[in-house]
Amino acid sequence: MSIVLKDVHKAFGAKEVLRGFSLEVREGETLSIVGGSGSGKSVALKHIVRLLEPDRGEIWVDGRHVGALSEEDLYALRREVGYVFQFAALFDSMTVAENVGMGLKRIRGMGANDIGRRVADCLRLVDLAGYESRYPSELSGGQKKRAGLARAIATRPKYLLYDEPTTGLDPVTTAVIDGLIVRMRQELGVTGVVITHDMASAFRISDRVAMLHEGRIRFEGTPGEIKATQDPVVKGFIEGRPDLVEATS
Amino acid sequence: MSVLAKGPAQAVGRAALSSLASVGKAGFLALGAVRALRRVRMWLPQLVPHLARIGVASVPIALFIAAFTGVVMALQASYTFTGAIPLYFVGTLVGKTIILELGPVLTGLALSGRVGANIAAELGTMRVTEQVDALETLAYDPVAYLVVPRIIAGAVMFPLVVLLANAMGIVAGWATSLYLLDMSTPEFVKGLRLFFQPWDVWYSAIKSVSFGVTVTSVGCFFGLHTAGGAAGVGRSTTHAVVASSMIILVLDAFWAAVLL
Numbered sequence: 001m002s003i004v005l006k007d008v009h010k011a012f013g014a015k016e017v018l019r020g021f022s023l024e025v026r027e028g029e030t031l032s033i034v035g036g037s038g039s040g041k042s043v044a045l046k047h048i049v050r051l052l053e054p055d056r057g058e059i060w061v062d063g064r065h066v067g068a069l070s071e072e073d074l075y076a077l078r079r080e081v082g083y084v085f086q087f088a089a090l091f092d093s094m095t096v097a098e099n100v101g102m103g104l105k106r107i108r109g110m111g112a113n114d115i116g117r118r119v120a121d122c123l124r125l126v127d128l129a130g131y132e133s134r135y136p137s138e139l140s141g142g143q144k145k146r147a148g149l150a151r152a153i154a155t156r157p158k159y160l161l162y163d164e165p166t167t168g169l170d171p172v173t174t175a176v177i178d179g180l181i182v183r184m185r186q187e188l189g190v191t192g193v194v195i196t197h198d199m200a201s202a203f204r205i206s207d208r209v210a211m212l213h214e215g216r217i218r219f220e221g222t223p224g225e226i227k228a229t230q231d232p233v234v235k236g237f238i239e240g241r242p243d244l245v246e247a248t249s
Numbered sequence: 250m251s252v253l254a255k256g257p258a259q260a261v262g263r264a265a266l267s268s269l270a271s272v273g274k275a276g277f278l279a280l281g282a283v284r285a286l287r288r289v290r291m292w293l294p295q296l297v298p299h300l301a302r303i304g305v306a307s308v309p310i311a312l313f314i315a316a317f318t319g320v321v322m323a324l325q326a327s328y329t330f331t332g333a334i335p336l337y338f339v340g341t342l343v344g345k346t347i348i349l350e351l352g353p354v355l356t357g358l359a360l361s362g363r364v365g366a367n368i369a370a371e372l373g374t375m376r377v378t379e380q381v382d383a384l385e386t387l388a389y390d391p392v393a394y395l396v397v398p399r400i401i402a403g404a405v406m407f408p409l410v411v412l413l414a415n416a417m418g419i420v421a422g423w424a425t426s427l428y429l430l431d432m433s434t435p436e437f438v439k440g441l442r443l444f445f446q447p448w449d450v451w452y453s454a455i456k457s458v459s460f461g462v463t464v465t466s467v468g469c470f471f472g473l474h475t476a477g478g479a480a481g482v483g484r485s486t487t488h489a490v491v492a493s494s495m496i497i498l499v500l501d502a503f504w505a506a507v508l509l
Contacts, residue, residue, distance in 0.1 A: 049385075049386055051385060051386070075388040078387070079388050083383070085383060086379075087378060091380055103388065106387065106389065151387075
């Protein structure tokens with residue numbers, strides 16, 4: 001198992017967001033976590049790289065207990081993990097090339113020429129060649145997401161965490177981003193965790209899908225299995241039928 | 250306890266707890282900044298741009314304030330001294346008050362608005378748009394990358410800006426004495442040198458270093474603890490300016506008690 005979250009609890013004030021969240025992500029797979037808005041999907045994802053720390057529970061990545069890592073070991077782990085943010089989180093005072101090269105500057109032995117070549121490769125991979133000198137404010141929503149993806153893959157990470165990569169995008173751009181996520185797994189061999197509430201997208205890109213409901217995983221299985229499930233909460237969510245969900249509460 | 254009394258008591262309790270929590274977080278950030286000093290490769294490349302933004306870009310507003318303060322000080326001194334005290338004491342009053350008090354404090358207060366607000370708004374926006382989280386995922390220490398170079402720039406540049414402002418205030422006071430008070434240059438200089446001590450300049454610089462550290466660190470603190478979107482950025486900016494202005498005034502009294 002490459003990423004394991006064990007019985008994770010997290011509350012913000014009186015609001016309990018995660019209540020015994022447990023999940024295993026296997027080496028080389030793309031796993032999508034689906035669930036309603038505000039269900040805690042992004043919160044769960046942020047625990048993997050210790051952007052948030054659990055109130056209770058453990059997170060393990062490649063056999064390393066994330067909560068017990070020293071500062072230096074945590075940075076080493078973060079260099080192995082690419083994170084694609086929901087709204088791209090590009091540094092708006094920097095050009096696209098500078099954004100993509102940020103993580104590379106932290107790698108010892110990489111000179112300016114190496115960084116320039118790697119940045120160009122990554123931008124080509126996400127179809128943004130020629131956008132090096134643009135600023136984030138000059139990009140469309142889809143281009144920002146692609147630039148964010150280029151930044152995340154620049155350090156050639158073993159893992160990619162995607163926080164709602166297609167939210168707010170038109171269907172064509174969504175398909176482009178989905179295609180990129182699939183390419184990341186096929187061409188770079190990365191293990192991916194995707195947060196989404198777009199079921200069509202989840203079915204296209206995932207080896208497995210997990211549904212988060214009321215702070216814990218309600219269902220875990222292949223796209224075929226989740227489509228066939230008779231669990232009213234899961235069925236209600238993927239078919240967009242609130243009546244099924246409400247009947248269980 | 251009645252329901253009526255419970256409400257205010259709870260509010261006071263909540264405010265006290267919130268203040269204590271803020272003090273704790275500020276202490277944590279200060280410790281983090283000291284520890285982050287060792288990450289020289291992370292903060293050093295950011296230092297020069299911040300020296301320019303925090304220091305060089307603040308010179309015009311500091312000189313503007315100092316010039317008019319010098320004019321007013323000379324005119325008020327002359328008004329106060331008329332007939333009773335020799336007019337060359339205008340130079341004494343202008344020099345002493347500008348160097349010891351008005352130069353550093355007025356510049357500090359003005360820069361808490363210009364620099365402190367700028368830092369709080371910039372880091373606050375980075376926080377709410379997840380740019381700070383993005384830095385962390387790219388294996389950067391946000392304190393080393395964002396906070397340390399700003400605080401060092403504040404500590405280095407504030408005294409330089411204040412010393413320039415002091416000079417401008419004295420020149421403005423001299424020009425006012427010359428053209429509006431019918432004093433001569435030797436008279437003004439005689440007054441200026443009468444009670445001048447080199448320590449006064451050091452005192453002004455020491456105060457300014459503490460003001461620079463205050464304005465930048467308070468701006469960083471409120472910026473990095475921003476929550477709640479655009480409204481949150483606005484709140485952080487206001488809090489940063491108000492808090493740093495208050496701390497500057499407290500520090501001013503502290504240095505006067507300790508160093509004079």
